[in-house]
Amino acid sequence: MLKVSNVTYSYKKNRPVLRNVSFALPxxxxxxxxxxxxxxxxxxxxxxxxxxxxxxxxxxxIDFRSDGYKSMIAYLPQEFDIYPDLKVxxxxxxxxxxxxVDKSKVSLEVRKAAxxxxxxxxxxxxxxxxSGGMKRRVGIATALIGNPQMVVLDEPTAGIDPKERxxxxxxxxxxxxxxxxxxxxxxxxxxxxxxxxxxxxARGEVTxxxxxxxxxxxxxxxxxxxxxxxxxxxxxxxxxxxxxxxKQGATVYYRVVGYAGMMPGxxxxxxxxxxxxxxxxxxxxxxxxQAG
Numbered sequence: 001m002l003k004v005s006n007v008t009y010s011y012k013k014n015r016p017v018l019r020n021v022s023f024a025l026p027x028x029x030x031x032x033x034x035x036x037x038x039x040x041x042x043x044x045x046x047x048x049x050x051x052x053x054x055x056x057x058x059x060x061x062i063d064f065r066s067d068g069y070k071s072m073i074a075y076l077p078q079e080f081d082i083y084p085d086l087k088v089x090x091x092x093x094x095x096x097x098x099x100x101v102d103k104s105k106v107s108l109e110v111r112k113a114a115x116x117x118x119x120x121x122x123x124x125x126x127x128x129x130x131s132g133g134m135k136r137r138v139g140i141a142t143a144l145i146g147n148p149q150m151v152v153l154d155e156p157t158a159g160i161d162p163k164e165r166x167x168x169x170x171x172x173x174x175x176x177x178x179x180x181x182x183x184x185x186x187x188x189x190x191x192x193x194x195x196x197x198x199x200x201x202a203r204g205e206v207t208x209x210x211x212x213x214x215x216x217x218x219x220x221x222x223x224x225x226x227x228x229x230x231x232x233x234x235x236x237x238x239x240x241x242x243x244x245x246x247k248q249g250a251t252v253y254y255r256v257v258g259y260a261g262m263m264p265g266x267x268x269x270x271x272x273x274x275x276x277x278x279x280x281x282x283x284x285x286x287x288x289x290q291a292g
Contacts, residue, residue, distance in 0.1 A: 001026050002047075002150060002180050007055035009042055016204060017042045021055070023209035025180060028196035029173065031212075032184045035282060038201040040184050044154055047182070048075040059150050059180065071099070074143035078155040080135065084128035088119065088138055091127055092145065099146040113141040116175050133164045140175060150180035157190060169194045188274045192216075200281045207281040219257060219272040219280060226254045226267050235264055243279040 007021040018039045034040050045051040049064055057064040059072045083091060092110040101109050114120050117137040122130060127138065136156065143151050153172075157165040165187075172181065173194065182199075185191070191198065195212035208215060223243075228235060230250045240258030247253075256267070257280055 001060060002182070003056075003058045004047075005056045007043070007046060007053050007057065009039075009046060009051065009053045011042075018046075018053070018201075018204045021201070021204075021206055023199050023206055025182065025197055025199070025209075027178055027180055029176075029181045029183065029194050030197035030199060031191050031195045032182055032199050032201070033186070033188075033191065033278070034201035036186075039204040040201055041154070043201065044075075044152055044182075044184055048073060048152055071146060072149040074146070074148040074151045076139045076143050076151070076153045076156060078158060080139045080142075082127075085126055087124055088127055088130065089114075089123040091138065092123075092141055095142045096145050101146060109145055113144040116144055117141050117171055132160055133167065136160070136164075136168055137171065140171060144175060148179070150182070151176055153181070153183045155184055155186070157185065157187060162189075165190065166193065188278060192274060200278075202282045207283075215277060216274070219277055221269070222257050222259060223270055223272045223276060224256050224258065224260075224263050224267040225270045226256055226264060228252050228254065238262070241280070243276055 002025045004024070005022050007018055008016055009018045010016045021039075021043065032040050032043065042051065046053045047057060047064070049070060059069065062069050062072060083094070086094070089110060092113060093106055096106045096109050097103070110123075111120075114123055117140050119134065119137050119141060122134055122138075127135065130138065139156075143153075156172075157168055160168070169190070172183075183190070183194075191212065195215075197210065198208060198212050198215045199206060200208040208218075226235060228251070230252075235254075237256060237258065239262050240256050243255045243257060245252055245254050255270070255276060256263070260267075260269075
């Protein structure tokens with residue numbers, strides 16, 4: 001289990017990027033989501049000990065300041081073009097040595113990791129000559145080396161097509177079963193494919209932490225569409241929140257979170273999309289009192 005408690009970090013004095021961030025994630029695949037500037041990248045750097053921070057982080061009870069923590073976590077950055085002229089096998093050997101794998105077991109560890117992601121056939125190929133999908137498999141193989149308890153991936157599917165994304169995440173699910181996996185992404189479709197749990201950041205604070213099922217169902221029965229014509233009097237939406245507004249001709253369609261008793265008579269209940277839920281936990285378009 002990953003536990004994060006009261007983590008705070010500032011690049012500049014008195015201007016925290018993260019404020020008292022706390023959450024706990026059981027084994028499984030979790031997604032870290034939030035707008036650009038929400039603090040996602042900073043949090044990943046803290047979890048992987050690239051940056052120090054106030055507060056505490058632990059994996060299965062091992063604190064991030066202890067010697068044993070680093071060997072428990074693997075990090076796959078968004079850009080992984082390290083030593084592009086090296087053969088894939090040499091990259092894996094290099095990573096194994098960096099992770100303090102016993103020299104007598106390096107070759108075995110490389111073959112094992114390569115086999116898990118089906119890249120045995122490209123071990124003698126230069127990394128730069130590999131396809132985008134194969135490069136991502138090489139990245140997964142480096143993360144597997146050393147048998148980490150937690151794996152952190154930063155925007156791992158950026159720039160690849162939907163078919164490759166699905167194949168990539170199938171590999172993630174198979175290779176890291178029974179471990180903590182934390183994936184930072186801005187692609188909402190990815191969450192629906194794979195997420196067990198979700199952590200959302202907004203303005204450096206956690207606005208949601210929990211199961212994906214609860215996240216996905218959190219607006220059920222509470223989202224309505226309201227149509228307003230140009231020139232209509234303002235609609236009283238006290239206690240509600242407008243998530244978005246879309247103009248079509250002379251009509252503006254509002255997507256509003258609230259309860260049926262708060263809504264005007266022309267409000268129509270609608271099924272929430274992942275984007276609606278995203279906007280809700282990001283703070284929405286407006287905290288509202290009126291629309292129209």
